[in-house]
Amino acid sequence: MKFGTKAIHAGVEPDPTTGAIMTPIYQTSTYVQESPGKHKGYAYARGANPTRNALQKSIAALEDGKFGLCFSSGMGATDAVIKLLSPGDEVITSNDLYGGSYRMFKRVFEKFGIKFHFIDLTDSKNIHQYLNANTKLMWLETPSNPLMRIIDIAACCEVAKKHNIMVAVDNTFASPYLQNPLALGADIVMHSVTKYLGGHSDVIMGALIVNDEKLYSDLAFIANSCGAVPGPQDSFLVLRGIKTLHLRMERHCFNGTKVAEFLKNHAKVGKVYWPGFSDHPNHDIAKRQMRDFGGMISFTLKNDTVENAIKLMESVELFSLAESLGGVESLINHPASMTHASIPKEERIKNGLSDSLIRLSVGVEDIEDLLADLDNALAKV
Ligand SMILES: *Cc1c(COP(=O)(O)O)cnc(C)c1O
Numbered sequence: 001m002k003f004g005t006k007a008i009h010a011g012v013e014p015d016p017t018t019g020a021i022m023t024p025i026y027q028t029s030t031y032v033q034e035s036p037g038k039h040k041g042y043a044y045a046r047g048a049n050p051t052r053n054a055l056q057k058s059i060a061a062l063e064d065g066k067f068g069l070c071f072s073s074g075m076g077a078t079d080a081v082i083k084l085l086s087p088g089d090e091v092i093t094s095n096d097l098y099g100g101s102y103r104m105f106k107r108v109f110e111k112f113g114i115k116f117h118f119i120d121l122t123d124s125k126n127i128h129q130y131l132n133a134n135t136k137l138m139w140l141e142t143p144s145n146p147l148m149r150i151i152d153i154a155a156c157c158e159v160a161k162k163h164n165i166m167v168a169v170d171n172t173f174a175s176p177y178l179q180n181p182l183a184l185g186a187d188i189v190m191h192s193v194t195k196y197l198g199g200h201s202d203v204i205m206g207a208l209i210v211n212d213e214k215l216y217s218d219l220a221f222i223a224n225s226c227g228a229v230p231g232p233q234d235s236f237l238v239l240r241g242i243k244t245l246h247l248r249m250e251r252h253c254f255n256g257t258k259v260a261e262f263l264k265n266h267a268k269v270g271k272v273y274w275p276g277f278s279d280h281p282n283h284d285i286a287k288r289q290m291r292d293f294g295g296m297i298s299f300t301l302k303n304d305t306v307e308n309a310i311k312l313m314e315s316v317e318l319f320s321l322a323e324s325l326g327g328v329e330s331l332i333n334h335p336a337s338m339t340h341a342s343i344p345k346e347e348r349i350k351n352g353l354s355d356s357l358i359r360l361s362v363g364v365e366d367i368e369d370l371l372a373d374l375d376n377a378l379a380k381v
Pocket of ligand 1: 193
């Protein structure tokens with residue numbers, strides 16, 4: 001099955017009792033058993049729920065994976081992966097990471113004795129000096145947030161395989177429509193389902209997709225033991241959102257390309273960060289491992305001050321000033337004070353994230369309206 005057909009059909013069967021074409025919302029916490037332990041695979045809804053199961057199958061199919069597991073948030077999914085580790089274990093990850101992942105690694109898990117190395121992974125050769133017998137996991141995020149750097153997933157997986165290290169990829173920015181890390185050698189794909197998969201800015205959810213059965217059962221054990229599972233109503237909303245994922249992504253990519261080119265040619269704009277430009281430092285890898293370049297763009301102004309950047313963010317009308325991304329509506333964001341405020345300033349600046357950087361999540365509105373809105377706002381700065 002091809003992607004669009006899977007988005008509509010994978011994991012979804014007509015309801016066995018009524019024939020309902022849409023998966024019912026099984027709003028129940030528990031299930032009646034025939035005799036103790038004898039049931040239809042459902043005992044208590046922390047462990048399993050039919051609406052959630054349909055969604056897990058759908059998301060697994062989109063990543064060409066065998067097993068999917070959904071969590072109550074993207075951070076809940078990441079938390080489950082780190083809980084596979086033990087005190088003394090070490091993780092190699094990138095220095096240009098979602099702020100919440102950085103915060104969880106540094107402030108929650110370091111105190112349990114897990115060590116994180118935040119390094120430049122755009123060159124896989126950098127990995128070697130941080131490898132040792134305790135290295136257990138590589139955590140990649142590509143395209144990175146918010147600087148749109150691209151990490152070569154296959155090259156990192158090759159190094160990891162040689163040293164028996166597990167690789168997890170946060171695939172939130174690309175969505176399964178643009179990139180499938182399992183096919184490039186990764187062991188775990190993580191999604192903030194909140195973003196492109198849900199697609200309508202109305203649900204918080206996370207997911208993990210794996211091929212290995214033992215890894216799946218270890219993660220399912222953690223999900224059930226620690227309990228960060230999503231409810232049936234949210235599972236239903238995401239099942240509905242996924243049915244248009246391919247259509248939305250096509251438009252996100254089209255609009256993203258137009259907006260990136262518009263900004264690049266605008267006299268008031270400084271640097272534009274978008275992997276689709278042929279002069280982007282990692283453009284070749286992006287072209288190889290992604291099907292298109294997406295609708296996430298960051299940029300600075302030529303008059304590069306924080307005040308000016310804030311003025312622009314206050315001047316746009318169609319682009320809403322908000323955290324998050326991947327919804328049908330266009331958003332504008334100030335990473336330094338919003339999505340990445342949890343990363344210490346000196347750490348941020350060192351990694352190239354300036355206080356004046358502006359990030360866009362380009363939605364699926366009509367492109368003429370989006371460009372007019374940006375043009376009007378740029379005239380005021
Ligand atoms: C939003 C986001 C997360 C966290 O997901 P939540 O659903 O907000 O918990 C992780 N990684 C990336 C890249 C994100 O954009």
